[in-house]
Amino acid sequence: MAEVIKVGMADLKTCKSPDSITTLGLGSCVGVAIVDKVNRIGGLAHVMLPDSTVMKENTNIAKFADTGVVELVKQMEKLGAVRNRMVAKIAGGAQMFSFDSKSSLMRVGERNAEACREVLKKLGIPILAEDCGENYGRTVVFYPETGVYEIRTVGKGTKTI
Amino acid sequence: MSVNSLDAMSEQYYDVLKEIGNIGAGNAMTALSQMLNCKVDMKVPQVKLLEFKDVATLMGGEEQILVGVFLGVEGDITGSMMFLIELEAAKHLIGKLMGMEIQPGELGEMETSAMKEVSNIITGAYLNSLSTLTNMMIYPSVPFLAVDMAAAILSVPAIQFGMVGDKILLIQSQFSDDIDIDGFFVLMPDLESYDKILKSLGIVS
Numbered sequence: 221m222a223e224v225i226k227v228g229m230a231d232l233k234t235c236k237s238p239d240s241i242t243t244l245g246l247g248s249c250v251g252v253a254i255v256d257k258v259n260r261i262g263g264l265a266h267v268m269l270p271d272s273t274v275m276k277e278n279t280n281i282a283k284f285a286d287t288g289v290v291e292l293v294k295q296m297e298k299l300g301a302v303r304n305r306m307v308a309k310i311a312g313g314a315q316m317f318s319f320d321s322k323s324s325l326m327r328v329g330e331r332n333a334e335a336c337r338e339v340l341k342k343l344g345i346p347i348l349a350e351d352c353g354e355n356y357g358r359t360v361v362f363y364p365e366t367g368v369y370e371i372r373t374v375g376k377g378t379k380t381i
Numbered sequence: 382m383s384v385n386s387l388d389a390m391s392e393q394y395y396d397v398l399k400e401i402g403n404i405g406a407g408n409a410m411t412a413l414s415q416m417l418n419c420k421v422d423m424k425v426p427q428v429k430l431l432e433f434k435d436v437a438t439l440m441g442g443e444e445q446i447l448v449g450v451f452l453g454v455e456g457d458i459t460g461s462m463m464f465l466i467e468l469e470a471a472k473h474l475i476g477k478l479m480g481m482e483i484q485p486g487e488l489g490e491m492e493t494s495a496m497k498e499v500s501n502i503i504t505g506a507y508l509n510s511l512s513t514l515t516n517m518m519i520y521p522s523v524p525f526l527a528v529d530m531a532a533a534i535l536s537v538p539a540i541q542f543g544m545v546g547d548k549i550l551l552i553q554s555q556f557s558d559d560i561d562i563d564g565f566f567v568l569m570p571d572l573e574s575y576d577k578i579l580k581s582l583g584i585v586s
Binding site: 228229230231244245246247248249268269275276277280283314316317318328355356357358359374375 | 433434437442443444446449451487525526527528529530531532533534535536537539540543544545546547
């Protein structure tokens, strides 16, 4: 029986097909899903903040885009995944309260998504699809078997990318 | 002393926050009771310092649908605060206020506006207590409302707290009129405002 592995907030996990991996209720956080297309090893990071280097408190490396995605790739490589066969899909980074604000806290969703794109680019992992921004929460399920990333919302339907 | 981590926060400060929470939530419930013109029973509010993963569980699971009200805090301290309540409980309150049954499904324009009003009164009473205790001027901004999954709404305060640690400080306030209602307050002072609160309370000089 295929299992569904659950990733919490500021957390990351890996999985092997046919298992799938999920994180519930992404808000301004970003869910970075990566898979090795050949051996179907997958992983999901629930990134909360863009940059660990500007934080005094950065012991939880899964929390940040820069350290979290790098760690996820490292853990996948330990399982036998190969970097140049990896592809990614990202979702989340919403602005939960829709109002105009220059405050960096309010734009954190956008900055999270941007930071994830940057670190994936640095690692040479292409982003095949993304569903970021807007103002609503997303529950995501990633299936390494097919590479399908399923996104469920409240009142905005379900889609796959 | 500056507060860089909530874990490292002194016991004393935690107690003070607890006290502010008690009084603030108490005042908020009194205001609510006056507005609804009925008796509202309240339990002693709980101040909780929780791991991110446990916060959603407390509120009925990550995908529980909540109404979250977010407002900015300005004046002598800056930051933001949130009030969270289950959608069904929110509908109950709005229904009482408007004297009508609220239909299932999403909140309409009128209901949203009524919910903002309820939140204004609740959070206003809360901030008033904080202002009185600290002897500081504290003003709330207009409220913003979101109806969504608990975890998604909680990502906003979690990110704010995430800058200083892996825990979130919240106040759970349970009250009941005809039904039991769980309301949650989250106060998120900007980093520099923590020190100001500590100083004004005489904890640090």
